[in-house]
Amino acid sequence: MKQENTRIAVTETLMELASKDPEIVLVCSDSLLVIKAKPYVDKYPQRFIDVGIAEQNAVCCAAGLASCGLIPFVATYAGFITMRACEQVRTFVAYPGLNVKMIGANGGIAAGEREGVTHQFFEDLGILRTIPGITIVVPADAGQVREAVKAVAYTAGPAYIRIGSGRDPVVFEKPLRFELGKVRILREQGTDVALFANGFILPRVLAAAEELSLQGIQATVVEVHTLKPLDVETITEVLSKTGAAVTAEDHNIIGGLGSALAEVIAEHRPVPLVRVGLRDIYPRSGRPEKLLDYYNMGVSDIVAAARKAIQKKAKR
Amino acid sequence: MSDRIKELTETARLVRQDVVRMIHLAGDGHPGPSLSVVDILTALYFGTMRIDPKNPKWPERDRCILSKGHACPALYAILARLGFFSLDELPGLRSLESMLQGHPDMNKTPGIDTTSGSLGNGISIGLGMALAGRIKNRKYYTYVITGDGELEEGVVWEAMMAAKHYRLGRLITIIDNNEMQSGGPVDKISGLYPLLPKLQAFGWHCQEIDGHSFVEILDSIKQAQAEEERPSVILAHTVKGQGVPFMIGDNSWHKRVPTEGELKEAIRALGGDR
Numbered sequence: 001m002k003q004e005n006t007r008i009a010v011t012e013t014l015m016e017l018a019s020k021d022p023e024i025v026l027v028c029s030d031s032l033l034v035i036k037a038k039p040y041v042d043k044y045p046q047r048f049i050d051v052g053i054a055e056q057n058a059v060c061c062a063a064g065l066a067s068c069g070l071i072p073f074v075a076t077y078a079g080f081i082t083m084r085a086c087e088q089v090r091t092f093v094a095y096p097g098l099n100v101k102m103i104g105a106n107g108g109i110a111a112g113e114r115e116g117v118t119h120q121f122f123e124d125l126g127i128l129r130t131i132p133g134i135t136i137v138v139p140a141d142a143g144q145v146r147e148a149v150k151a152v153a154y155t156a157g158p159a160y161i162r163i164g165s166g167r168d169p170v171v172f173e174k175p176l177r178f179e180l181g182k183v184r185i186l187r188e189q190g191t192d193v194a195l196f197a198n199g200f201i202l203p204r205v206l207a208a209a210e211e212l213s214l215q216g217i218q219a220t221v222v223e224v225h226t227l228k229p230l231d232v233e234t235i236t237e238v239l240s241k242t243g244a245a246v247t248a249e250d251h252n253i254i255g256g257l258g259s260a261l262a263e264v265i266a267e268h269r270p271v272p273l274v275r276v277g278l279r280d281i282y283p284r285s286g287r288p289e290k291l292l293d294y295y296n297m298g299v300s301d302i303v304a305a306a307r308k309a310i311q312k313k314a315k316r
Numbered sequence: 317m318s319d320r321i322k323e324l325t326e327t328a329r330l331v332r333q334d335v336v337r338m339i340h341l342a343g344d345g346h347p348g349p350s351l352s353v354v355d356i357l358t359a360l361y362f363g364t365m366r367i368d369p370k371n372p373k374w375p376e377r378d379r380c381i382l383s384k385g386h387a388c389p390a391l392y393a394i395l396a397r398l399g400f401f402s403l404d405e406l407p408g409l410r411s412l413e414s415m416l417q418g419h420p421d422m423n424k425t426p427g428i429d430t431t432s433g434s435l436g437n438g439i440s441i442g443l444g445m446a447l448a449g450r451i452k453n454r455k456y457y458t459y460v461i462t463g464d465g466e467l468e469e470g471v472v473w474e475a476m477m478a479a480k481h482y483r484l485g486r487l488i489t490i491i492d493n494n495e496m497q498s499g500g501p502v503d504k505i506s507g508l509y510p511l512l513p514k515l516q517a518f519g520w521h522c523q524e525i526d527g528h529s530f531v532e533i534l535d536s537i538k539q540a541q542a543e544e545e546r547p548s549v550i551l552a553h554t555v556k557g558q559g560v561p562f563m564i565g566d567n568s569w570h571k572r573v574p575t576e577g578e579l580k581e582a583i584r585a586l587g588g589d590r
Contacts, residue, residue: 057440057471066444092430
């Protein structure tokens with residue numbers, strides 16, 4: 001599968017923004033090489049700040065920068081922002097609503113670069129989702145990361161974008177328009193079941209939809225790239241049509257897309273739901289595709305989940 | 317005593333009265349740590365900082381971060397006396413309708429530069445503000461007021477390393493060194509002391525002063541401003557509960573509400589209604 005590096009996508013987009021906007025600042029915590037930011041640093045040394053291996057300091061520093069009118073992007077590994085510096089994110093960025101943009105690399109177990117649990121981050125979205133006031137974006141590939149970076153840069157307030165390992169599959173061959181806060185319906189071939197997904201697992205979901213189609217089951221595929229604010233209206237419309245739902249995400253089964261959908265389903269449109277994701281356990285090191293298969297996020301798992309959801313629908 | 321020092325002394329006396337009254341009315345708050353920092357804040361806001369109460373968000377203004385956010389009654393009283401908002405707001409402290417939150421909120425209270433209250437983060441936010449001044453080519457100073465107990469937080473030293481690295485001469489930290497924290501004396505709880513050699517080792521411009529002497533506070537700030545290559549720290553020795561004798565040496569006043577009788581006694585000790 002063709003790949004494009006989501007980290008380079010961030011840096012290149014920041015350079016593009018910085019060339020037009022003197023307010024753009026990049027803040028790293030010795031993560032310069034993680035996001036391949038050398039070209040940015042060479043071009044905009046005055047607007048690059050490296051606080052050292054100190055994520056809490058990076059986040060507070062960004063809060064200080066933002067409170068003086070700048071637009072800081074803090075970029076490092078997803079877990080070091082959302083866990084090590086969680087309270088700084090909550091109290092000093094989200095609570096005052098400051099214009100700090102956070103970029104979290106290695107989002108999900110597949111993006112963990114075979115480093116093991118310390119560098120596989122599958123709790124980031126759940127943690128941030130419980131904090132009021134943060135826009136959360138989970139783009140599917142590098143092209144969408146570019147769009148997401150531009151979109152959050154000029155949407156006031158805190159935002160988080162989840163990116164990958166650098167070996168990230170290309171999902172969309174052509175650039176697609178990105179609308180923050182709206183879901184994207186990728187495939188609407190029938191109303192048997194809706195498959196909701198986001199991030200780098202999306203190609204698997206599309207493959208599962210193909211497979212289901214061969215089995216005579218027509219699935220609608222919905223990309224929920226903006227996890228917060230959630231497009232409840234469109235999601236509810238889709239649920240009304242399909243009457244059954246599956247979520248697929250490279251995240252712990254608790255707190256992420258599956259939980260968000262469960263909340264919408266319970267309150268707005270009760271339908272059977274089957275969630276595909278990491279089943280509340282710690283994964284191992286491994287090659288990304290193998291890992292996803294091993295931890296029940298394979299195409300066959302998504303297909304099985306869809307059949308199960310449809311079965312539950314029939315029993316109602 | 318010069319007229320200027322006399323004025324500051326009188327302002328601080330009134331602010332201390334405000335503090336005990338506010339906490340009495342609110343039925344909640346931290347009198348001890350508010351009283352120890354009054355002279356430092358008064359010297360800054362009435363004697364040093366370039367600010368405009370009519371334009372609280374003036375981009376060129378000096379910034380002040382009260383990292384020890386629980387001492388906010390002192391800051392609120394000062395901001396009200398400067399005209400950022402009405403003195404009538406002070407009795408509302410910590411009540412649902414009030415602009416005066418239990419800990420400072422930069423969006424609710426005019427004149428508050430930074431939301432604070434979670435300890436240890438002030439220097440790090442100050443780092444960002446001072447860097448922003450450099451990036452935007454503005455000449456303001458960033459002042460950070462911390463307690464000594466909160467220096468036990470790791471992020472403090474992360475920020476000190478970075479501020480030294482970036483040679484932030486316009487970042488000035490004042491430590492309200494009252495030697496007490498919530499659970500008791502600092503030296504009974506941690507290995508923080510001796511503090512001065514630690515600050516020196518982190519490469520900051522260091523001074524040690526009496527935090528209740530306006531002459532020393534103002535002079536040390538002047539010297540800190542003159543240092544352009546290094547961030548500055550002023551270790552200001554203070555007394556928790558300063559001005560109210562029955563609160564001094566009794567750490568229950570870290571967070572405690574004076575009764576009607578205690579309030580009267582405190583106001584009397586603070587010179588009553590002159």
